[in-house]
Amino acid sequence: xxxxxxxxxxxxxxxxxxxxxxxxxxxxxxxxxxxxxxxxxxxxxxxxxxxxxxxxxxxxxxxxxxxxxxxxxxxxxxxxxxxxxxxxxxxxxxxxxxxxxxxxxxxxxxxxxxxxxxxxxxxxxxxxxxxxxxxxxxxxxxxxxxxxxxxxxxxxxxxxxxxxxxxxxxxxxxxxxxxxxxxxxxxxxxxxxxxxxxxxxxxxxxxxxxxxxxxxxxxxxxxxxxxxxxxxxxxxxxxxxxxxxxxxxxxxxxxxxxxxxxxxxxxxxxxxxxxxxxxxxxxxxxxxxxxxxxxxxxxxxxxxx
Amino acid sequence: xxxxxxxxxxxxxxxxxxxxxxxxxxxxxxxxxxxxxxxxxxxxxxxxxxxxxxxxxxxxxxxxxxxxxxxxxxxxxxxxxxxxxxxxxxxxxxxxxxxxxxxxxxxxxxxxxxxxxxxxxxxxxxxxxxxxxxxxxxxxxxxxxxxxxxxxxxxxxxxxxxxxxxxxxxxxxxxxxxxxxxxxxxxxxxxxxxxxxxxxxxxxxxxxxxxxxxxxxxxxxxxxxxxxxxxxxxxxxxxxxxxxxxxxxxxxxxxxxxxxxxxxxxxxxxxxxxxxxxxxxxxxxxxxxxxxxxxxxxxxxxxxx
Numbered sequence: 001x002x003x004x005x006x007x008x009x010x011x012x013x014x015x016x017x018x019x020x021x022x023x024x025x026x027x028x029x030x031x032x033x034x035x036x037x038x039x040x041x042x043x044x045x046x047x048x049x050x051x052x053x054x055x056x057x058x059x060x061x062x063x064x065x066x067x068x069x070x071x072x073x074x075x076x077x078x079x080x081x082x083x084x085x086x087x088x089x090x091x092x093x094x095x096x097x098x099x100x101x102x103x104x105x106x107x108x109x110x111x112x113x114x115x116x117x118x119x120x121x122x123x124x125x126x127x128x129x130x131x132x133x134x135x136x137x138x139x140x141x142x143x144x145x146x147x148x149x150x151x152x153x154x155x156x157x158x159x160x161x162x163x164x165x166x167x168x169x170x171x172x173x174x175x176x177x178x179x180x181x182x183x184x185x186x187x188x189x190x191x192x193x194x195x196x197x198x199x200x201x202x203x204x205x206x207x208x209x210x211x212x213x214x215x216x217x218x219x220x221x222x223x224x225x226x227x228x229x230x231x232x233x234x235x236x237x238x239x240x241x242x243x244x245x246x247x248x249x250x251x252x253x254x255x256x257x258x259x260x261x262x263x264x265x266x267x268x269x270x271x272x273x274x275x276x277x278x279x280x281x282x283x284x285x286x287x288x289x290x291x292x293x294x295x296x297x298x299x300x301x302x303x304x305x
Numbered sequence: 306x307x308x309x310x311x312x313x314x315x316x317x318x319x320x321x322x323x324x325x326x327x328x329x330x331x332x333x334x335x336x337x338x339x340x341x342x343x344x345x346x347x348x349x350x351x352x353x354x355x356x357x358x359x360x361x362x363x364x365x366x367x368x369x370x371x372x373x374x375x376x377x378x379x380x381x382x383x384x385x386x387x388x389x390x391x392x393x394x395x396x397x398x399x400x401x402x403x404x405x406x407x408x409x410x411x412x413x414x415x416x417x418x419x420x421x422x423x424x425x426x427x428x429x430x431x432x433x434x435x436x437x438x439x440x441x442x443x444x445x446x447x448x449x450x451x452x453x454x455x456x457x458x459x460x461x462x463x464x465x466x467x468x469x470x471x472x473x474x475x476x477x478x479x480x481x482x483x484x485x486x487x488x489x490x491x492x493x494x495x496x497x498x499x500x501x502x503x504x505x506x507x508x509x510x511x512x513x514x515x516x517x518x519x520x521x522x523x524x525x526x527x528x529x530x531x532x533x534x535x536x537x538x539x540x541x542x543x544x545x546x547x548x549x550x551x552x553x554x555x556x557x558x559x560x561x562x563x564x565x566x567x568x569x570x571x572x573x574x575x576x577x578x579x580x581x582x583x584x585x586x587x588x589x590x591x592x593x594x595x596x597x598x599x600x601x602x603x604x605x606x607x608x609x610x
Contacts, residue, residue, distance in 0.1 A: 018448045026460055133339075140589040142540055144547050145563060145581035148570060152578075156571050244456045248544050252567075262456060263548060266463045274460065285451050 008293070012286035017071070019282045020275065024067055027271055028060060054080065054271075067275070076276040081268035086276035090261065094280070096166060097250070097257030101241045103172065104179035105234065112184045113230070116191025117223070123196055131188065138185030144248035147178035151252070164254035175253040179246055183237050187230060194229035198222040227299050232292050239288030243281040330601055340597045343590035350587055354407040362388075365404040366555040368395030374573050390575040392566060398575060401557040402583050408469065408558045409587065412542040413535040416476045421531050424481030428488025429515055433496060442485065450482040458541065462550040472551045476538050487530045491523035525602035529595050536591035543584045559584045 034050050051057040055066075070076055076086040112135075119131040154174060155163040165171045198204065199222050207217045247259030254260070258280075265273045334341055353360060372395035376383045383390065389398040431442040449457075454476075461475035495501060496519070504518045545551035546560030554561065559580040566576025 015448050015451060019452055022449075023460060027464055136592060137585075137589055140536070140540075140592055141585040142543055142547075142560075142581065142588075144544060145577070145584065148563065148567060148577050149581065152570055152574050240453050244453045247455060248548060251548060262459065266459045266550065269463055274463070278456065278460075281453065281456060282451075285453075289451065 005290075005294070008290050012283075012290060015286050016279065016282040020067075020071055020279055023275060023278045024064065027274065028056075028063065071279070074279075076279065077272040079270050079273040079276075081264070081270040081273060086270075086272040087279070089273060090258065090276045090280050093256065093258045093261040096255060097242060097246060097259060100172070100175055100179060100250070100255060100257060101238065101246060103176045104241070105183055105238055107176060108180040108184040108187055109234065111180075112187035113191050116188040116230075117195055117218070119188070119192045120195035120199060121218070128192075132192065135185040135188040135192075138181045139189070141181065142248075143178055143182055144252050146181050147175065147249050147252040150174045150178055164252070166254075166256050171253075175249055175255055178252070179241070179249045183234070183241070186233055186237060190233045191226070191230050194226040195222060198226045224299060228296050231295055231299075235288050235292030235295070239285045242288075243284045244277070333601075334597070337597070340593055343593040344597070346586060346590040347594050350406050350590075351410065353403050354410045357403050357407050361400040361403045362386075363397035363400040365396060365400045365557045368392070368397070370395055374569065376573070377575050389579050390573070392562070392573075392576055393569055398562075398579055401562055402559065402580055404557045405559045405562060405580065406583065406587070408552055408556065409539045409542055409584075412469065412473055412476065413538045415473050416480055416538045417531050417534045419473075420477045420480035421484050421527075421534065423477075424484025425488045425527060427481070428485035428490075429492055429520065431485065432489035432492030433511075433515055433519070439489070443489070446482045446485050449479075454479045454541065455544065458545060459548075459550060462545070467550045467553055469552055469556070472542060472545055475545075476541055480534060480538060483534060484527070484530060487527055488523065491526055492519055495519050495523055526599070528602065529599040532591060532595035532598055536588045536595065539591070540584065540588050 034047050034054075034056065038047060038050060048057070055063065074087060078084060079086045079089055082089055115131050119128040122128050151163050151174060154160050161170050161174050162168075199218075204217060204222055207221050208214075212221075242258070244259055244262050246255075246257065247262050249255070250257050250259035251263055258277075261273075262277055264270075265277055334344070368391060372384070372387070372391050373393055375387050375391040375395075377390045377398075378385045378388050380390075387397050387399070389402070391397055392401070427442050431439045457479050458472070458475040461478065462471055465471040465474065500522075501514060501518060504514045509518070542551055542558070543560030543563075546558045547564040549564060552558035552561050554565070562580040563577050566573065566580070569576055
């Protein structure tokens with residue numbers, strides 16, 4: 001177990017460094033930020049001055065060395081836009097996104113898991129077809145558009161909730177709903193699929209044949225074996241959602257979270273802040289993946305690390 | 306979704322002539338109304354994208370202020386000349402949707418053509434050669450796909466500047482991994498077959514074994530991935546354009562229309578609603594068509610459900 005976790009943690013570090021390097025390469029080699037930051041009619045002098053100010057006129061290897069040593073010390077430098085330590089800005093924005101994403105997944109799970117089980121229990125029924133179609137639709141519809149439609153109906157027309165902002169429950173309902181649509185569809189699909197898979201297995205027939213009541217068969221036997229697949233999906237999606245996929249919805253509702261920070265970063269072409277964002281994203285994604293893998297052991301005693 | 310009409314009449318394993326098989330396919334398609342409708346819708350979108358200059362009722366980029374913010378024709382105050390209403394600059398919404406479809410499809414097809422070719426090639430190499438080549442390629446795939454695509458696309462655009470071709474570059478860079486994984490897994494199952502062994506034994510050069518013998522036999526599962534990827538890319542394009550980092554005005558794109566119409570959400574619901582319906586339906590129908598392609602090309606899959 002310890003050996004496995006150590007190995008995996010080592011791999012996580014590798015991924016985090018790899019991804020940070022990738023972004024370093026993209027930002028430093030593919031284009032020159034000075035071209036975009038200055039107006040077209042800027043003189044050579046102005047360009048050189050800005051390059052010097054940002055430290056971009058130094059040899060690439062020097063910049064890379066400085067970046068790597070900063071990465072080790074978790075120091076990404078000052079944000080060009082806010083003139084504050086970049087990592088601190090990112091961490092400050094995380095709680096709002098955690099709040100939004102965790103509620104969305106709670107809503108999604110509470111609705112989708114029972115529906116997925118019901119659909120798997122009556123495969124091919126009208127209810128199953130409707131639920132399957134609804135789940136696919138939920139995955140296909142763009143989240144930002146769902147957000148705007150919710151705003152049109154529930155905020156503009158009916159005035160039940162606020163169109164945007166942060167603070168009260170009335171601010172939260174619509175963004176949480178909008179963000180929960182995709183995970184809801186995904187969870188329902190996976191739940192149905194893996195439950196159906198289990199229900200067709202022989203141990204279920206055995207359990208029924210020996211006279212166990214249906215409740216025990218479904219919840220104690222089938223569900224417990226169907227759970228790992230669902231948990232993987234939830235884990236991976238949760239990680240990605242925390243890691244910036246929430247930005248369009250945060251943008252629609254002016255939610256002061258990590259997602260909208262990423263958009264601000266891009267808008268201000270703030271390299272240090274972008275590196276800090278990417279670093280945090282990489283940590284979240286790798287850690288969630290690790291936790292997901294470890295959670296299998298809880299459901300399946302055969303799995304030993 | 307997978308609830309096909311019974312497979313008993315199809316004789317999925319009986320050797321059938323190509324003509325018979327096509328007829329069977331069509332008969333199955335005719336029975337499956339949902340898939341039929343989605344296929345027709347996808348064809349409609351492709352047709353209207355190709356024929357945009359001919360069928361578009363108005364110029365998508367020119368409007369007149371006197372016609373601004375007209376609702377759809379069936380709503381009070383609507384103008385029958387503008388079926389889906391007009392936007393803040395008096396441009397016809399329907400015409401902009403038709404031209405926007407052209408952009409979405411172009412981005413989708415070009416991205417998948419490039420990333421599909423590149424990813425498939427790397428997947429073939431990875432699966433065929435195995436060993437360290439496989440490890441190297443698959444590690445890159447793992448690292449890159451653990452990372453949220455939206456953030457990578459935004460980083461690209463931040464460096465390159467917004468615009469259609471830069472967006473295509475960003476989405477292509479981000480889309481090859483799934484094809485590599487798919488191709489690799491297919492090659493792995495083909496590599497040990499007698500057919501490949503025979504090809505090697507008679508001294509076929511590696512490239513001929515790969516492209517002449519393996520590739521034609523694994524193309525069908527790959528096609529499904531291509532179709533589903535086009536759907537995903539169209540969604541990504543819409544999101545990026547909505548955020549202002551994709552297609553730039555005065556060009557028209559569904560995501561951009563939603564982004565521009567968002568400001569007028571209180572007065573003009575149609576500006577946000579119709580382009581969103583277009584995105585959602587296109588992605589949904591492409592997914593259904595993708596599923597259909599999978600079941601049609603893989604007889605085993607057809608009988609399994």
